Amino acid sequence: MFPTPLMEKAAALDRADPLARFRGEFYVQPGEIYLDGNSLGLMGRPAEAAAVRALAEWRALGINGWTDASPPWVDLPESIAAQLAPLVGAAADEICLTSSTTGNLHQLLATLFVPTAQRSVILGDQLNFSSDAHAITSHLRLRGLDPAQHYREVTSRDGRTLREEDIVAAFTDDVALAVLPAVLFTSGQLLDVAHLTREARARGVMLGWDCSHSIGAVPHAFDADGVDAAFWCSYKYLNGGPGAVGGLYLNRRHFDRAPGLAGWWGVKLSRRFAMSHTHEPAAGAAAFHVGTPHLLSLAPLQGALEIFSAAGGIAPLRAKSLALTRFLMEAIDAELSGLGFTISNPRADAQRGGHVALAHAEAWRICQALKVEKVVPDFRQPDVIRLAPTALYSSFNDCLEAVVRLKHIMTTRAYEQFAARTGGVT
Numbered sequence: 001m002f003p004t005p006l007m008e009k010a011a012a013l014d015r016a017d018p019l020a021r022f023r024g025e026f027y028v029q030p031g032e033i034y035l036d037g038n039s040l041g042l043m044g045r046p047a048e049a050a051a052v053r054a055l056a057e058w059r060a061l062g063i064n065g066w067t068d069a070s071p072p073w074v075d076l077p078e079s080i081a082a083q084l085a086p087l088v089g090a091a092a093d094e095i096c097l098t099s100s101t102t103g104n105l106h107q108l109l110a111t112l113f114v115p116t117a118q119r120s121v122i123l124g125d126q127l128n129f130s131s132d133a134h135a136i137t138s139h140l141r142l143r144g145l146d147p148a149q150h151y152r153e154v155t156s157r158d159g160r161t162l163r164e165e166d167i168v169a170a171f172t173d174d175v176a177l178a179v180l181p182a183v184l185f186t187s188g189q190l191l192d193v194a195h196l197t198r199e200a201r202a203r204g205v206m207l208g209w210d211c212s213h214s215i216g217a218v219p220h221a222f223d224a225d226g227v228d229a230a231f232w233c234s235y236k237y238l239n240g241g242p243g244a245v246g247g248l249y250l251n252r253r254h255f256d257r258a259p260g261l262a263g264w265w266g267v268k269l270s271r272r273f274a275m276s277h278t279h280e281p282a283a284g285a286a287a288f289h290v291g292t293p294h295l296l297s298l299a300p301l302q303g304a305l306e307i308f309s310a311a312g313g314i315a316p317l318r319a320k321s322l323a324l325t326r327f328l329m330e331a332i333d334a335e336l337s338g339l340g341f342t343i344s345n346p347r348a349d350a351q352r353g354g355h356v357a358l359a360h361a362e363a364w365r366i367c368q369a370l371k372v373e374k375v376v377p378d379f380r381q382p383d384v385i386r387l388a389p390t391a392l393y394s395s396f397n398d399c400l401e402a403v404v405r406l407k408h409i410m411t412t413r414a415y416e417q418f419a420a421r422t423g424g425v426t
């Protein structure tokens, strides 16, 4: 039977939702429940319009688009930085919109990692996204440092989450730099950025945050928290489009650092065309630009961020995101008990990012069956179904309907028709 009390609750929550009107701004496919906005956010109409406008400006203006487009292409990264700044509690000039998540981590390593005889270790964690470890270990090798000696990972006790006291204990006096995810990509655990930043600074450790899974879903207060540096992608909760240009934050107390990876676009505008072989850095984080901005991958982000400001900024989005995942967990508890599922994200609001991580031994095959039922989740090794209802375009009814379809898959054993996972792209 359909779960009537939950149905009524979902309907009441949707009726009371002040952000419900933004769903119409997105291309939500009819009948589909899209719960993968933490991997690739859906296209919104303003993002589409901004991308189309950039193409039209290219068509009409050619090279003159750099100065005559609206806004001029030459200013676009900095004007998007200003739009983004309130989402992370930073000043616009501390943000550089450039490159990818991984590219920006390389830039931060090249700029901020200053090994000394005493401090030459970079600290990461066992659960972070693979690319961060690749960037760190390859960077160490470039510096002639063996990762076996100079890269260390905080270990997880349960394979899903990190203990903050374990992280603090790992800020030892041989660590120069640490890189941590604000929200863990598999379990969705939200770390206490303010607390860990304070502890790192008290121990002389520079700390950079990977905010790929938090930006656009969780508020940050980088300046107030005294964060050293952060980096992120723009295609997850920010809905900037596949491969959208990423971002990097550098606290202004580090503005005296020369960019480790430099290029002509990081030179101050008035001197860029002087073509001097002496690098004269732009003020603030703009010095981190390397080459010409990827205009067509920036333009949709500008449109996407218009929706964030129209929605009243990050606070109401976080409130709805928490309500969505809370309701989703309630529906899972009520409807899926005894079917082999475990909610493996932290349940407390203060430790929960934007998604629910549902563990099941058959997670891979269940994800395949969900797609047939027009629910879009994603699978993460080894056994996690990630379900990410997003504040801008998901409803409470979406959460319930996803659970109803999931229950149907389990009771009919529809997932058994799929082959076991053999590897490859997920």
Ligand SMILES: *Cc1c(COP(=O)(O)O)cnc(C)c1O
Pocket: 100, 101, 102, 103, 128, 129, 131, 132, 181, 185, 210, 212, 213, 233, 246
């Ligand atoms: C999505 C994600 C990345 C992706 O890196 P790209 O360089 O943008 O491909 C990196 N780190 C984390 C934690 C992520 O969630």
